[in-house]
Amino acid sequence: SPRKESSAASDVYKRQAGNGAGGGDGDIDVARLYCGPEVAARLAACAPAGRADAFARAWSALEARLKACRRGLEEYTPVRERHLAAARLTGQVRHEGLWASAALCPLVRGVQQDG
Numbered sequence: 001s002p003r004k005e006s007s008a009a010s011d012v013y014k015r016q017a018g019n020g021a022g023g024g025d026g027d028i029d030v031a032r033l034y035c036g037p038e039v040a041a042r043l044a045a046c047a048p049a050g051r052a053d054a055f056a057r058a059w060s061a062l063e064a065r066l067k068a069c070r071r072g073l074e075e076y077t078p079v080r081e082r083h084l085a086a087a088r089l090t091g092q093v094r095h096e097g098l099w100a101s102a103a104l105c106p107l108v109r110g111v112q113q114d115g
Contacts, residue, residue: 024048027055035062036076053094060101061089068105 028051032040039058046054065087066073074080087105094100 024051027051031055031058033075034073035059036081053097053099056099057092057094057101060099061092061103064101064103065089065105068103070105070107 028040028043031043035058065084068087087103090102092101
């Protein structure tokens with residue numbers, strides 16, 4: 001019988017606002033492509049001044065979940081989201097403009113992760 005384990009991962013991300021370095025429509029486009037339509041809609045609803053920080057938080061969470069599930073960076077698809085559904089974001093903290101996220105993903109030993 002397969003043995004269950006968990007994989008843990010963390011990610012730290014900083015996105016600076018101002019001078020064209022975030023907070024604009026480009027963040028929404030990147031979020032739509034990689035984080036999915038729900039995250040993109042939340043970013044679009046943010047005031048431009050807070051959008052870069054919201055993007056950094058969402059991106060850090062995505063990276064932590066991907067790493068915990070032992071997946072590389074890949075564009076959003078419903079199939080990918082089903083794989084990531086098992087990942088649990090265990091914490092997020094912001095310190096001096098950096099977002100740090102941690103996630104756990106249960107893995108089944110002997111079952112190959114596709115991707």
